[in-house]
Amino acid sequence: MTTEAPHALVVLAHPRADSLTARVAARARARLLADGHTVDVLDLHADGFDPRMTVEDEPDWADRDKVYSAEVRAHMARIEAADTIVVVFPVWWFGLPALLQGWIDRVWNYGFAYGRSRPRLAGKRMLWLGLAGYSHEHFTKGGWDDLLDRRLRIGISNFVGIEDAHVHLFHDTVATGAHDTELLTSAEKVITTYTHTPPTP
Structure with a gap:
């Protein structure tokens, strides 16, 4: 008896292919x-994803089975196919880049990600990896770590039924670039720890 390998969707939201975020x-x-x-790697910039909400993709609260645009349905299929979703993004204005927020707005839509008694994304795992320019001390003092954790882990992941979700922020990512190697090694350790931790029941 063969067991299918677990499938992961890695979502990247940065305009430069040579950025630390992309690395x-x-x-x-x-x-x-x-x-x-x-x-499956989804590079939102390279794929030319349009984050602007359209009438075709606007939620219809009277019809949770609304058929959304072909572009959005293709993205929904990639999310649905994944056992684990890893989102890698730069922290801009203490939050998500507009492109990534638009992806959530258009794709994680009513009737697909939420709005059903049994969430379709329940049972998946999700890891948010954010790269912040400020130091850990500055971020913590301002309460931004907690804000992002609550917004991403609870406000998005948990809201759509993904209970096994984690937010990890890397700090000082625009200082000098001197600790890039250390940061990349740390990112790999975070991934390893997460994938080797049994899923939350």
Whole structure:
């Protein structure tokens, strides 16, 4: 009897292919592959995803079975196919980049990600990896770590039925670039720890 390999979706939201964020996403992909996952990489910028809400993709509270645009349905299929979702993003204005927020707005839509008694995304695992420019001390003092954790883990992941969710922030990511290697190694360790931790029942 064969068991299918776990499947991961790595979502990248950064305009530069050579950015530290992109390198963290590449390291995440490599680690997931090494740990036996199949991996689908969704580079929102490279794919030309349009984050602007359209009438076609606006939620219809009277019709949770509304058929959304072909672009959105294709993204929904990629999310649904994944056992684990890893989102890698720069922290801008203490939150998500507009492109990533637009992806959540358009794709994690009513009737798909929420609005049903049995959430369709329940049972998946989710890891948010954010790269923040400020120091850990500055971020913690301002309460931004807690704010992002509550918003992403509870406000998005838990809200759509993904109980096994974790937010990890990397700090000082625009200082000098001197600790990039250390950060990439740390990112790999976070991925390894997460994938080797049994899923939350």
